[in-house]
Amino acid sequence: MAVKELTFLVVCSLIVCTIGDEFFTSTDKISQLFEEEKLLLETFDWYIEAEEKNLKRMKSLLLLLQLGSYLDPDDPDKIKDPVAAYKFLRQVRAEWMDIVDYTQQSQYQLYQTLLTLAKIPQLEDLDGAASGLIRLQEIYKLYPHNITKETSLNADEAFYVGLVAYEEDKFQHAFLWCLYSLDRLTEYSTITEEELLHYLSDTAYHFGSLPVAIYFSQWLLNLDPTNDEVKVQLDLYRFLRFQGESYPDIFTLNTESSKYESLCRGEVDERTSKRQRALSCRYSTGGGNPRLMYAPVKEEVEWDEPRIIRYHDIISDREIEILKNISRPQLSRAETTRGVSKTRTAQGVFLEEDTIVVAPISQRIADITGLSMDSAEELYVQNYGIGGRYEPHYDEWDNENGRIATFLIYMSDVQIGGATVFPEVGVALKPKKGSAVFWYNLHKNGDVDLYTEHAGCPVLRGNKWVANKWIHEFGQEFRRPCSLSYWE
Numbered sequence: 001m002a003v004k005e006l007t008f009l010v011v012c013s014l015i016v017c018t019i020g021d022e023f024f025t026s027t028d029k030i031s032q033l034f035e036e037e038k039l040l041l042e043t044f045d046w047y048i049e050a051e052e053k054n055l056k057r058m059k060s061l062l063l064l065l066q067l068g069s070y071l072d073p074d075d076p077d078k079i080k081d082p083v084a085a086y087k088f089l090r091q092v093r094a095e096w097m098d099i100v101d102y103t104q105q106s107q108y109q110l111y112q113t114l115l116t117l118a119k120i121p122q123l124e125d126l127d128g129a130a131s132g133l134i135r136l137q138e139i140y141k142l143y144p145h146n147i148t149k150e151t152s153l154n155a156d157e158a159f160y161v162g163l164v165a166y167e168e169d170k171f172q173h174a175f176l177w178c179l180y181s182l183d184r185l186t187e188y189s190t191i192t193e194e195e196l197l198h199y200l201s202d203t204a205y206h207f208g209s210l211p212v213a214i215y216f217s218q219w220l221l222n223l224d225p226t227n228d229e230v231k232v233q234l235d236l237y238r239f240l241r242f243q244g245e246s247y248p249d250i251f252t253l254n255t256e257s258s259k260y261e262s263l264c265r266g267e268v269d270e271r272t273s274k275r276q277r278a279l280s281c282r283y284s285t286g287g288g289n290p291r292l293m294y295a296p297v298k299e300e301v302e303w304d305e306p307r308i309i310r311y312h313d314i315i316s317d318r319e320i321e322i323l324k325n326i327s328r329p330q331l332s333r334a335e336t337t338r339g340v341s342k343t344r345t346a347q348g349v350f351l352e353e354d355t356i357v358v359a360p361i362s363q364r365i366a367d368i369t370g371l372s373m374d375s376a377e378e379l380y381v382q383n384y385g386i387g388g389r390y391e392p393h394y395d396e397w398d399n400e401n402g403r404i405a406t407f408l409i410y411m412s413d414v415q416i417g418g419a420t421v422f423p424e425v426g427v428a429l430k431p432k433k434g435s436a437v438f439w440y441n442l443h444k445n446g447d448v449d450l451y452t453e454h455a456g457c458p459v460l461r462g463n464k465w466v467a468n469k470w471i472h473e474f475g476q477e478f479r480r481p482c483s484l485s486y487w488e
């Protein structure tokens with residue numbers, strides 16, 4: 001029974017196995033890992049059971065072989081009897097065959113195959129996830145104790161985040177994580193106090209906080225007074241300390257940040273929010289489109305220059321669920337124009353038009369915007385990962401049939417973070433499930449509207465799903481007449 005199940009699983013995994021599965025860039029993929037973990041433990045259980053049964057059979061075989069042994073090894077004289085010798089040869093050969101047969105029933109190789117096929121997080125996923133945490137800290141100005149409020153980390157887990165920060169030359173975050181780790185050190189920790197002190201003084205030195213570097217080196221030296229390396233280091237730090245007089249405070253995070261970062265944190269300046277409030281909200285029929293006459297869409301002007309419009313309730317929860325269901329098995333790492341990049345941590349898929357849900361959505365976008373979908377890209381569904389984000393960019397590509405406009409559908413609410421922000425104008429749009437935002441990337445004369453630079457803020461809490469429809473210039477000649485004016 002167990003053997004059959006194991007075989008079945010190996011075959012199944014062989015069929016569904018896809019290479020290059022990445023977890024940290026998609027929260028949804030991480031949630032699928034629950035199933036994978038359950039399977040991993042179940043198959044381990046089955047494997048143990050199968051081997052136990054096997055061991056029992058082998059033990060009884062051994063017993064039988066021992067009992068049936070024809071010749072007494074203490075009586076080698078018997079071999080002189082040719083019949084007895086013949087009988088003995090037969091016996092040994094039969095025993096050998098039995099043993100080969102019984103040991104071949106081991107499930108070891110089968111189980112090894114299954115293990116190599118299991119979709120488990122790779123080292124790259126751990127690094128990516130830790131890197132995502134650090135990015136979240138940077139943008140939302142979080143200390144280790146802020147970000148671990150809900151889920152605390154033990155000394156080893158925290159040290160690993162620090163190590164990733166160290167490798168990214170983010171010495172202050174590396175320092176703060178090592179400090180957090182030191183605070184949680186127990187006798188069960190793999191990381192030692194000495195290693196942590198070494199990293200604490202080293203990161204403080206790299207950050208330029210010499211007094212702190214000296215403090216931790218001294219501590220380390222007290223633990224191990226014979227360590228010459230630390231002595232040399234300490235001398236160097238002391239020498240360097242006399243050269244300067246002010247040192248950056250490594251314990252306190254810098255509050256300076258770019259416009260993009262402060263928008264992500266929700267620090268919209270008062271003028272912007274006033275202007276945003278003054279903008280209107282109304283029902284639209286897409287300029288008298290018959291399909292919208294009886295079911296007008298609720299539109300809200302989020303910004304006037306560039307014009308950013310939000311459409312409410314343009315996609316139902318059921319449609320969203322179907323879109324997610326279709327997309328899930330096909331998601332892969334979203335790329336930028338320069339390929340896979342750390343500036344974009346999400347997974348996405350272009351959905352073909354010829355399904356029952358996707359085509360009607362395209363039609364709805366055409367009705368609402370009054371633009372032709374003939375040269376538009378297929379609907380691109382995306383799920384973000386740990387600290388998932390897309391740093392400031394323009395949707396426009398440098399080609400003659402440019403992305404004239406973007407229609408961005410929010411397929412989930414996001415508890416904290418994940419806003420779409422326009423740093424050049426200071427606008428932050430919060431994801432709201434079922435709504436969409438729309439703007440033109442190009443002026444009427446075909447030039448890129450430099451105010452449309454935008455970014456997807458890192459997701460601090462929640463699971464962000466969006467769908468993008470990028471609409472291109474070709475086919476819009478009579479719908480959005482071009483202009484030679486510099487200003488349009």
Ligand SMILES: *[C@@H]1O[C@H](CO)[C@@H](O)[C@H](O)[C@H]1NC(C)=O
Pocket residue numbers: 140141142143145146
């Ligand atoms: C992080 O913790 C500090 C000190 O405990 C607190 O002052 C600060 O408001 C917290 N920051 C956030 C974003 O929660």
Ligand SMILES: *[C@@H]1O[C@H](CO)[C@@H](O)[C@H](O)[C@H]1NC(C)=O
Pocket residue numbers: 318321322325
């Ligand atoms: C989506 O998939 C889930 C899980 O397979 C299923 O329970 C659900 O009914 C599907 N939803 C739709 C709308 O097809």
